[in-house]
Amino acid sequence: MGTARHNLRVDGARLWSSLMETAAFGATPAGGINRLTLSPEDGQVRDWFRNACEAAGLTVGTDELGTQFALRPGRDSTRPPVATGSHLDTQPTGGRFDGILGTLAGLEVVRTLNDAGIETEAPILIVNWTNEEGSRYAPATMASAAHVGTFTTADILARTDVDGVSVADALDKLGIAATEPTGSRTIGAFVELHIEQGPILEAEDKTIGVVEGGQGILWFDGTITGFESHAGTTPMPRRRDAFAGLAEVALAVERIARAHGPSAVGTLGEAVIGAPSRNVIPGRVRFTLDIRDPRAATLDAIDAELRAALAEIAGRRNLGFTLDLVWRQEPVPFDPGIVALIERGADSLGLPHRRMVSGASHDACNLALKVPTAMIFVPCKDGISHNEAESATQFDCTAGADLLLQTLLTLANAPVTPPRA
Structure with missing residues (x-):
């Protein structure tokens, strides 16, 4: 691969200013962001x-799912662009860096190249993927998944939120019109900068995580069905308490994940009692499960053990249950060549680093199915993310953006190689 200009640096203060300026859209009193996918705040x-991309001389297109593509031309317009970016949507009580850093760092890279008058051989593309978080619509990272063909556009457009609003309706309400079909953009390579969302880098005093891949994920929707009856008149042995059954399920999830440690994790993230009342024994509970591990065989084992545990709990308590797998993402290895390039770049910039696997899902994990892809992590305070207390330093954000700049320059100026099958 070609060499980058190692003396070139981003404007860290300008990047930080962009991060703080965009944090006003959906700002919460506690200092976080509530910017759900395709909400009015997301539209802002x-x-x-x-506007910022067009001011930087980029041409912005939008696909059928609302994903934004901002293109900076290269000398050779026949070469597929080297892409970067992430997402701008957040959790309901999200922070100011998750996804946002990667998207705005891509903009800062382009601004830096413009300031220095540098033209790359291949074009550079910045992407804002729709609905990475999955907090309004399931599954998460759905737009990048559709981009690589894992889902059809029609399937994703028909997905609805808890209020029954479809993706298609939400796009229409915001006036987002497609300028290109989903998946029509050719991408030569993809590099995503992101906060770690975990405690490892901070604990080891590392500035950079060189990400080798993403772990696999299982998402389940489940129900437990018992029988509603009077809380004061029904003896304990005669109850069919759906919520008590769920309590056992939560403990079973913890036990099973621990048994497959240290890498496996399991989370019961949502629980909703049907027709709740203070003096009625819950007769129906809906819940969600999130299971993760970097090994596909472990995901299979946990799936089987969870179903067996639910069957035992339901049988013993005279309950009914369902457990539906709504999303499976296989463990994803990233491109070894780009991973090594990022590692060399961190060395050249004097940034302490370590290799690691991503515990969270990212759009890069979908892109890696079709495109040479890797990720760069920077620390976040106490490993906290998906929380209004999420925090990162200007130094670390700037360091990550500097490494992204060097990586993109090298890839965009590399000799042409045959496309990956």
């Missing part, structure tokens, strides 16, 4: 992003 930050 999308407009900001489009």
Whole structure:
């Protein structure tokens, strides 16, 4: 691969200013962001992003799922662009860096190249993927998954939120019109910068995580069905308490994940009692499960053990249950060549680093199915993310953006190689 200009640095203060400016869209009193996918607040930050990209000389297109593509031309327009980016949507009580750093760092890279008058051989593309978080629509990372063909556009457009609003309706309400079909953009390579969302880098005093891949994920929707009856008149041995059954399920999830440690994790993230009342024994509970591990065989084992545990709990308590797998993402290895390039770049910039696997899902994990892909992590305070207390330093954000700049420059100026099958 070609060499980058190692004396070139981003404007860290400008990047930080962009991060703080966009944090106003959906800002919460506790200092976080509530910017759900295709909400009015998401529409505001999308407009900001489009305007900022166009001011930097980029051409912005939008696919059928609302994903934004901002293109900086290269000398050779026949070469597929080297892409970067992430997402601008957040959790309901999200922070100011998750996804946002990667998207705005891509913009800062382009601004830096513009300031230095540098033209790359291949074009550079910044992407704002729709609905990475999955907090309004399931599954998470759905737009990048559709981009690589894992889902059809029609399937994703028909997905609805808890209020029954479809993706298609939400796009229409915001006035987001497609300029290109989903998946029509050719991408030569993809590099995503992101906060770690975990405690490892901070604990080891490392500035950079060189990400080798993403772990596999299982998402389940489940129900437990018992029988509603009077809380004061029904003896304990005669109860069919759906919520008590769920309590056992939660403990079973913890036990099973621990048994497959140290890498496996399991989370019962949502629980909703049907027709709740203070003096009625719960007769129906809906819940969600999130299971993760970097090994496909472990995911299979946990799946089987969870179903067996639910069957035992339900049988003993005279309950009914369902457990539906709504999403499976296989463990994803990243491109060894780009991983090594990032590692060399961190060395050249004097940034302490370590290799690691991503515990969270990212759009990069979908892109890696079709495109040479890797990720760069920077620390976040106490490993906290998906929380209004999420925090990162200007130094670390700037360091990650500097490494992203060097990586993209090298890839965009590399000799042409045959496309990956």
